[in-house]
Amino acid sequence: MEAGLAIRARGITKCFGDVVALDGIDLDVAQGQIHGLVGPNGAGKTTLLGLLLGLAVADSGELEILGTPVGRALAGPDGVAGFVDGPGLYPSLTARGNLAALVSLRGGDRRSPEIDDVLGQVGLTDVSDDRVRGFSLGMRQRLGLAAALLTKPRLLVLDEPSNGLDPAGKKHVHGVLARLATDGTTIVLSSHRMDDVETLCSEVTLLATGRVVFSGPLGKLAAENRELDYRLLTSDPTAAHRVAADTAGIRVVDDSGPRQDADVLVVRALVPALDELVVRLVRGGIALRELAPVVSPLEAAFLALTEQQESDR
Numbered sequence: 586m587e588a589g590l591a592i593r594a595r596g597i598t599k600c601f602g603d604v605v606a607l608d609g610i611d612l613d614v615a616q617g618q619i620h621g622l623v624g625p626n627g628a629g630k631t632t633l634l635g636l637l638l639g640l641a642v643a644d645s646g647e648l649e650i651l652g653t654p655v656g657r658a659l660a661g662p663d664g665v666a667g668f669v670d671g672p673g674l675y676p677s678l679t680a681r682g683n684l685a686a687l688v689s690l691r692g693g694d695r696r697s698p699e700i701d702d703v704l705g706q707v708g709l710t711d712v713s714d715d716r717v718r719g720f721s722l723g724m725r726q727r728l729g730l731a732a733a734l735l736t737k738p739r740l741l742v743l744d745e746p747s748n749g750l751d752p753a754g755k756k757h758v759h760g761v762l763a764r765l766a767t768d769g770t771t772i773v774l775s776s777h778r779m780d781d782v783e784t785l786c787s788e789v790t791l792l793a794t795g796r797v798v799f800s801g802p803l804g805k806l807a808a809e810n811r812e813l814d815y816r817l818l819t820s821d822p823t824a825a826h827r828v829a830a831d832t833a834g835i836r837v838v839d840d841s842g843p844r845q846d847a848d849v850l851v852v853r854a855l856v857p858a859l860d861e862l863v864v865r866l867v868r869g870g871i872a873l874r875e876l877a878p879v880v881s882p883l884e885a886a887f888l889a890l891t892e893q894q895e896s897d898r
C-alpha cells in the first residue's frame with residue numbers, strides 16, 4: 586500500500602451478464618481527500634461505490650481500502666460507511682429510532698449520546714422524534730449521512746449526497762463533509778451536479794462506459810483540457826473585440842447562448858492564448874472588469890464526454 590492512500594484500485598473489472606459496468610479501473614484516492622466521481626448515466630459510478638462499500642466484489646483486479654486488500658467475500662471493509670441508491674431506513678421509526686436501531690444492531694447502547702450528536706451535525710435535531718415516513722428526500726439523505734457518521738468512518742462513500750437538498754441544506758451538508766475531511770476522513774462521492782463537485786472536491790475521476798477518462802486535481806482539467814469559452818467584460822467592448830480577433834489562438838464566439846449581452850465578448854481559447862489576450866487588452870488601455878469561463882472546465886469536460894458518447898452510438 587502506498588503511504589497516504591485510502592483507496593488503491595488497479596484493473597478493476599465488474600460485469601453484469603453481458604454488460605461491462607467497470608472495465609479496468611485504476612484509482613488512487615489520498616487520505617483526507619474529497620474525491621468526486623462524475624460521469625454520464627450508466628458510466629459505472631454506483632457500481633464502483635458499491636465495491637468500496639463491500640456490497641459487491643469485483644470480477645478481477647486489485648482493490649485496497651484503508652491499507653487492506655479487499656477479499657472475495659461480501660463484507661463492508663472496516664472503517665468504511667456510506668450508502669448507494671439512497672440510505673436504507675425504517676419508515677415507521679423516528680429519525681432517532683432509526684439511529685438507535687443501528688446502534689443496538691452493532692451491540693451498542695440505544696441511548697448513546699452520539700445519536701444526538703450526529704443528528705445535530707446533519708441539522709435534524711428538530712425532527713429527531715418524527716417518523717421517517719413523512720421525511721422529504723433531503724431529510725432522508727441527511728439521516729443516511731447521520732447513520733454513516735455514527736460509525737466514525739475513515740472512508741465515507743456517498744452516492745449523490747446532495748440529492749433532494751435545498752440550497753441551505755446543501756450548504757449545511759457541504760459544511761459537514763468539509764469538516765470531516767479536514768479531520769482526516771476520506772470521502773468519495775458521486776454527483777451529477779458539477780457545481781457541487783467543484784465546491785467540495787479537490788480531485789475528480791471522470792468515468793465513461795466503465796473506464797476512467799480523467800483522474801486528478803480539478804485544476805489539471807483546466808490546464809490539460811481542450812479550449813474553453815470565456816466571457817470578458819471590458820471598458821471598451823468594440824476595441825476588445827478588435828484586439829481579440831487579432832490575437833493568435835483566440836476565436837471570437839458570436840453565438841454564446843440566449844443570455845448574450847452586446848457588451849460581453851465571448852472567446853474560445855486555451856489558457857496561454859487567453860493570457861496573451863489579457864496582456865494585450867491591458868497594454869492597449871482596455872480595462873478588464875470580468876473574466877470567467879462560460880462553463881467550468883469540469884462541466885466542459887463532462888459535456889464533451891457526453892457528446893462523444895452520443896456520436897459513438
Ligand SMILES: Nc1ncnc2c1ncn2[C@@H]1O[C@H](COP(=O)(O)OP(=O)(O)OP(=O)(O)O)[C@@H](O)[C@H]1O
Binds near residue numbers: 606627631
Ligand atoms: N445489478 C445490475 N444488474 C445488471 N446491470 C447492472 C446492475 N447494476 C448496474 N448495471 C449496469 O451497469 C452499468 C453501470 O451502472 P451504474 O449504476 O454503475 O452507473 P452510474 O454511473 O451509477 O449511472 P447513474 O448516473 O445513472 O446512476 C449500466 O449499464 C447498468 O445498467
